[in-house]
Amino acid sequence: MTSTEAVKIGVAGLGGYAQTIAQLLLDHGPATQPRAEFAAVCEPDLQTHAEPAERLRERGVTIYDNYEQMLEHPGLEAVWLPVPIDLHVPFAERALAKGLDVMLEKPVAGTIDEIDQLIAARDAAGKQVLVGFQDVYDNATLPLKRRLLSGELGKVLSATVHGCWPRDTHYFNRATWAGALRRGDTWVLDSPANNAMAHFINIVLFLLGNDEASSARPTHLAAELYRAADIENFDTASMRVTLNRPDPANFLIHLTHACKTNHQPLIRIKTERGEVGWTVHDTSVTLDGQTLTTPRDSLMRRNMLEAFAQSVRGESSNDRCVATLESARCHTTIINAASQAAAITPVPASSIAAVQTEAGTVHAIPEIESVFERCAAQGQMLHESGLLPFTVPAAELDLTHYSRFAGPATAP
Numbered sequence: 001m002t003s004t005e006a007v008k009i010g011v012a013g014l015g016g017y018a019q020t021i022a023q024l025l026l027d028h029g030p031a032t033q034p035r036a037e038f039a040a041v042c043e044p045d046l047q048t049h050a051e052p053a054e055r056l057r058e059r060g061v062t063i064y065d066n067y068e069q070m071l072e073h074p075g076l077e078a079v080w081l082p083v084p085i086d087l088h089v090p091f092a093e094r095a096l097a098k099g100l101d102v103m104l105e106k107p108v109a110g111t112i113d114e115i116d117q118l119i120a121a122r123d124a125a126g127k128q129v130l131v132g133f134q135d136v137y138d139n140a141t142l143p144l145k146r147r148l149l150s151g152e153l154g155k156v157l158s159a160t161v162h163g164c165w166p167r168d169t170h171y172f173n174r175a176t177w178a179g180a181l182r183r184g185d186t187w188v189l190d191s192p193a194n195n196a197m198a199h200f201i202n203i204v205l206f207l208l209g210n211d212e213a214s215s216a217r218p219t220h221l222a223a224e225l226y227r228a229a230d231i232e233n234f235d236t237a238s239m240r241v242t243l244n245r246p247d248p249a250n251f252l253i254h255l256t257h258a259c260k261t262n263h264q265p266l267i268r269i270k271t272e273r274g275e276v277g278w279t280v281h282d283t284s285v286t287l288d289g290q291t292l293t294t295p296r297d298s299l300m301r302r303n304m305l306e307a308f309a310q311s312v313r314g315e316s317s318n319d320r321c322v323a324t325l326e327s328a329r330c331h332t333t334i335i336n337a338a339s340q341a342a343a344i345t346p347v348p349a350s351s352i353a354a355v356q357t358e359a360g361t362v363h364a365i366p367e368i369e370s371v372f373e374r375c376a377a378q379g380q381m382l383h384e385s386g387l388l389p390f391t392v393p394a395a396e397l398d399l400t401h402y403s404r405f406a407g408p409a410t411a412p
């Protein structure tokens with residue numbers, strides 16, 4: 001393969017987020033360096049997805065109804081896997097066994113056990129596996145991380161993220177694994193922290209990593225988990241995580257789908273000399289009272305595609321970060337530890353408001369938006385704040401030697 005030839009990529013899936021990936025390849029694949037060619041797609045339910053399948057066929061993409069067949073596509077070099085969480089590791093392993101590189105959607109897997117298994121398979125195959133945590137590929141990420149690593153902002157004192165993304169019954173009913181602890185025999189642990197808002201945990205861990213490539217590893221966790229919707233797993237989480245850093249930084253996390261209004265996740269990393277802010281719209285750095293705000297990189301998914309194409313060709317860029325299995329494992333450690341330590345507390349009906357949407361109903365905890373705001377400002381977990389009547393003290397787990405998910409405290 002010469003470096004001028006396009007990297008031939010196959011995508012698993014035609015629905016859900018796979019549509020975004022398909023469009024990404026069509027729009028940007030011809031202009032990345034090296035170029036990325038959308039060679040093939042596989043979708044078991046071609047009846048439901050007949051229309052997008054036909055549009056892609058017209059654009060020269062070969063359509064398969066089966067993943068195994070797509071892996072045999074002539075000249076295929078890599079696959080992108082925006083499929084349900086339980087399929088991530090088995091699909092990635094099959095691709096690696098065929099000598100293909102992999103872009104795996106986040107979260108890598110339900111458990112760190114599976115991630116370790118995949119790291120071994122990747123190393124045995126001598127191929128690349130990147131992870132679709134797109135914020136890591138944002139052009140703002142590496143400069144921000146370099147400033148934090150340089151010590152210019154002083155020691156990190158604390159990090160917080162709080163965010164409220166309402167999700168209704170339609171969202172939870174869209175797939176059998178949505179809001180579930182497992183699908184079949186495989187843990188998926190689907191929740192705001194492991195799926196929709198996973199990015200905002202992962203990017204903090206990445207920014208606070210001890211070098212340019214790594215994420216900060218959690219060493220202790222306290223968690224409170226709550227459920228307002230009619231699902232198996234939690235929809236509201238309050239967590240405090242200690243990180244393996246030279247400074248004593250704690251990371252406080254408040255995320256919910258059980259809310260009336262959309263409050264975009266807000267990350268604040270407080271340091272001795274200022275603060276780093278991160279939202280879906282912009283990043284900011286405050287140093288000695290002066291704040292500089294920069295709009296977020298609108299091309300971060302294009303950058304992610306280019307980074308993937310480069311990794312297939314054995315190239316890398318000094319100006320961009322990539323999300324690896326090792327860095328994503330730090331996020332999954334939090335997900336596993338929280339589930340293992342804390343039983344899910346059902347929110348009593350008296351503390352739930354049913355909010356009708358166009359497609360369904362959100363089971364919302366009234367005022368959770370302002371409660372999270374106050375908790376983040378005070379550095380408090382939900383129960384410590386005393387602001388909601390149904391909360392319980394956090395469960396804790398030492399993660400110094402944590403290497404295996406032992407199952408959730410709440411039986412499925």
Ligand SMILES: NC(=O)c1ccc[n+]([C@@H]2O[C@H](COP(=O)([O-])OP(=O)(O)OC[C@H]3O[C@@H](n4cnc5c(N)ncnc54)[C@H](O)[C@@H]3O)[C@@H](O)[C@H]2O)c1
Nearest residue numbers: 012013014015016017018042082083084085105106107175
């Ligand atoms: N990076 C992001 O911003 C982002 C956003 C949304 C979803 N995601 C991730 O993308 C993945 C999919 O999420 P979703 O919400 O689209 O899920 P979904 O259940 O709505 O869609 C899953 C897709 O997988 C396909 N699929 C299922 N079984 C398959 C099989 N055996 N072979 C081939 N394709 C198969 C389905 O047809 C569908 O296209 C998840 O890992 C999710 O976390 C990432």
